[in-house]
Every structure is written in structure tokens, then in C-alpha cells.
Amino acid sequence: MASPVADKTDPVTRSEETSAEVKLHIQPRDANVDGENVAEITGYDHERMKDRGLLSYEEEKKLLRRVDIRLMILCACIFMIKNVDANNAAHARIMNRGTDRNIMTQLKMTANDYNWVSTIYFIPFIVFEIPSNLIMKKMLPSRFQSRIMVTWGITLACHAAVTSKAGLLTARFFLGLTEAGMFPGIILQLTYWYRADEMTSRLLIFYSFEFFANIVSAVLAFGFNGISGRGGLSGWQWFFLVEGIFTILFGISLWWIFPDCKKTSPVHEDNEGLHLDTVPEQAKWLTDKEKRFLQARLPANAPRSSESDFNMSEIWESLKDQRLWWFTLIWATKTIGGSGLSFYLPTIVADLGLVSIAESQLLTIPSAVIPMFLIGLSAYLTGRKGVPYPLIALIYMVTTLACYAVMVTYPNLGGVYAATTIAASASLAWFSTMWPWRLQTTSKATGSAFAIAFSNSLGQIGTIVGPQIFQSKYAPKYTVSFAVAMGMSGVCILATLWTWWLTRHTERQTWHLRKMRINAAKNSNVVLEDVDINADFEKGARVPK
DSSP states (O other), X not given: OOOXXXXXXXXXXXXXXXXXXXXXXXXXXXXXXXXXXXXXSTTOOHHHHTTTTSSOHHHHHHHHHHHIIIIXXXXXXXXXXXXXXXXXXXXXXXTTTTSTTSHHHHTTOOHHHHHHHHHHHHHHHHHHHHHXXXXXXXXXXXXXXXXXXXXXXXXXXXXXXXXXXXXXXXHHHHHHHHHTTHHHHHHHHHHTTSOGGGHHHHHHHHHHHHHHHHHHHHHHHHHHHTTTTGGGOOHHHHHHHHHHHHHHHHXXXXXXXXXXXSOOSOOEEOTTOOEESOOOTXXXXXXXXXXXXXXXXXXXXXXXXXXXXXXXXXXXXXXXXHHHHHHHHHHHHHHHHHHHHHHHHHHHHHHHTSSOHHHHTGGGTHHHHHHHHHHHHHHHHHHTSOOOHHHHHHHHHHHHHHHHHHHHHOOOHHHHHHHHHHXXXXXXXXXXXXXHHHHTTOOSHHHHHHHHHHHHHHTTHHHHHGGGGSOGGGTTTOHHHHHHHHHHHHHHHHHHHHHHHHTHHHHHHHHHHHHHHHHHHHTTEEEOOOOOTTTTBOTTOOSBO
């Protein structure tokens, strides 16, 4: 598709379009756009988007790489540490099993008692993630994330001091309470810097660190299993204590090193006359022009970090939007099967009896490595080939469903181990396509903060129910457990298909605009259009056309 280069006297032109439903407006990157000439352009906000041509295509790529290094690596590290800390209960369960140094033996817990260790951990997420994400609008992200990490690190370290079942369950509840808001807060923070169609490649970094966390958890559990009894502490106590101390130290460092993107000074103009309404307090590594460009390149419906006031109408509009509820149903049904498998993975592998208990920790590593390749493939297919996000998500869910079927029939130990590994891998990779898809349909600061936290928090219902379906009476095959997981996966697949239908136009527009943006940039042009997130709905209604 050709994109004509506009001259300086007529800066806005129409792209020649033969197959797509809409025609796009193109302008040279160095042209000034007259706001009166762009009234018909979908989603165009002249005041915010007139500076999309401030940087060249190559300068934009270099700038985004700098943002990736400064922001994504830190966010990924936070997420990795969170998952190391969250996974430790699953690994601690089988450390020194069969001895008086095992956590269940010392705390006099049965297998079903230990299921509540996971369940009670996720209860605070449902209650506190939404208010936490709304509070973040009033705080600098560096302060917000530092506070979360330090408090959860202290709580985690205190796990080493518990002496009873009640003490462990209490500690897990407060760990969930202190962690609530971390993940949706990071996702919201990313929307201040990136477009939704750029999220998959960034989430590749994000989730790769999560999978590395699974490897770290397994290796640490294997190591601490061998020093049980040192200093009068069992291996599981060293496990919690060391991870807690490291989390505290890392959380303190975030106060100074985490990039902020928040309105911290009055609106002003810089030396080049650029109107700055968002000044990243600690982004001294960005020029004013770069800051302005980063804001201008975001879509009109994107949340702005300068929008610190609560807007209840945005929350109300989100609640009336049926897409919110369908995405939440997808999350909840997916996590019922997935979270149970994740929590019980070390136990399931150990119960297969393929190797010793200590070595079985290492057999969980493949399920952490495979998703890295799956997400890389997802990023390539969605970013380069235009494969829809929901299609990739469906492939992962169908794969998981098929693996659950193998586990139900239980053909042999090798087959069950392979199916368990593939199911856990596909289940983890699923999130990398769901979040970009979800973010395409959120709007504005309050609405985005609410919608992201709502889907993530109520989706945690599955993480509460999931571990409870893997009760000891179903061991070692857990046939009933995987049958229930199959049923929930089936519901998730049906909900995904319907939600894909609801968002089909938005999904198509997002890919089309991404392709046009890249083509225009190579000719030193810029596309002025943005995705109309309500293209799938009649105006004023929340039912599909």
C-alpha cells in the first residue's frame, strides 16, 4: 500500500486505500498540522498529537530502546522477584519431605491444610487491587512500588518465624495484602509510555523474567534443601528469610532508580515552545522534546500520568462495558485450572517418582524455559505477521485443554510429565497475548486503572479456587482435579471466542494502524489516526453492532 508524501503547503493527505475499510491521514514528520483541517480524523487530539513528528523514525526507535532499558528491565525485575517470592510456598512444601525439617511436619499441617496457603494469599488481591491502582494515580510510581516491595519483603522474612499453621496462613494473607496492586500498577505504568500494539514485545521481556523466576525458585529450593539445620533453621526458613531480605533491599533502591512519569510541576513551555503537561520527575535522561514526543505518540484514549484526579464517570462507563465482564470471566476461568497446576506443579512432579524429592525441583525448570520461546514466537506472529492476539490465546488454551485430557487418562509417567510441562508452559505464555488485547479496549487514566485492576483482581477468584481442586484425596493422579480444570478451560475458550467477536473491529484497526505507522515512518511520514476502541459498538451503547 503506497503512502504519498505530502508537501509543506498541504501537510495532511489521504493514503491510497484499496482493501481496508478506512482511509488514513498522513503528514510529513516535520510538518505543522492545522487543527482545523483534521476534524474528520478518528481519535485525533490536535493539542496532544501535533508533536508526533518531532523525532525521525530512527530517533524514535533509539528513544524506545532507552525507555526499554530504563523502565522495562526494572519492571521485569520487580515482577521476577514477586514470582520468586510467590512460588516459594509451592517449593517449600516438598523441601526435606519425609524428615522432621519439612514445613508441613513442623507446622503440623495436612496436604489439604496447605492448599489454604495459596488460597488465602490471593484473597487480598480481590479486595485491594482496585483501590490500590486508583491510589497509584495520586502517587509517584517510584514511591508506590518501593512501598509495596519493602512491606512485602518484611512480611516474607517474617515467614521464617512462624511456628504454627495459623501463623503461616496469617503471614500468607499479609503477603498478599502487601503485594496487591504491584502487577496492575506496573501494567498501568507501561501504558504511560507504550502503545497497546507495542506491548507484546515488551511483555516478552516482562514474562521472560517471570519464567526465570521459576528457574531461580527451583534452584534456590534445591540449594536451601541442602543446608537445612544450619543456624538452627530449617531449609524452608532460610528460603523465606533470604528472599525477604533481598526483596527489602531491592525495594529500597526503587525509591531512587524507578522512572517516574507523573505531573510534578506546573504546566509550562520549554525553550522550543513545547507545551509540557507531564514532566517525569526523575527522567533527566530525557530531553523536553523527547518527553513531549512520548506523550504525543500515545493514542487519544491512553491514560495520561498527568490526569491525577479521580473521574467516577470513567469507572461507571467501564462497569457498563460488557467487555470488562467478559475479559474478567476469561481471566477467572483460565486461572482456576492454571493456578492449581502452577501451585501443585512441584508436588505433582515429585509424586510421579521419576527422581528423588530434591531433584524433582529441577524437573520443573523446563516449564519455565519453554514459555520464553513461546512468547518470542507470539511477539513475532502478532507484531510482524498480524496474527490476532485472541487467536494466539486460543491456541494456548486449546493446547492446555489437550494436555489436561492426557493427565485425566494418565497413559504413563513420561506422558503425564510431558503433558504437565506443556500445559504449564502454555498457561504461562497465555498472559503475554491477553494483556495487549485487553489494553486495546481501555480508556483514560481512571478508566484504565480501574479496568486493569478489575480484570486482574476478580480474575484472582480462580487462584483461590484452583488449589482447592487439587486435594490430597485425588493424589497422585489428580484425575478429578484435571477434569475440573478441563471444564474451566472449555468455558474460557468459549468466552474468548465471544470476546474476540466483540472486539473484532478494534483488533483489526490496531493491526492495520501499526502496519501503516511503520510504512509511513520509513518515508518520514506519520499517521494521524488512532484506534476507535468503541468501533465494535453502537454509539452510547455497549452491545455489539
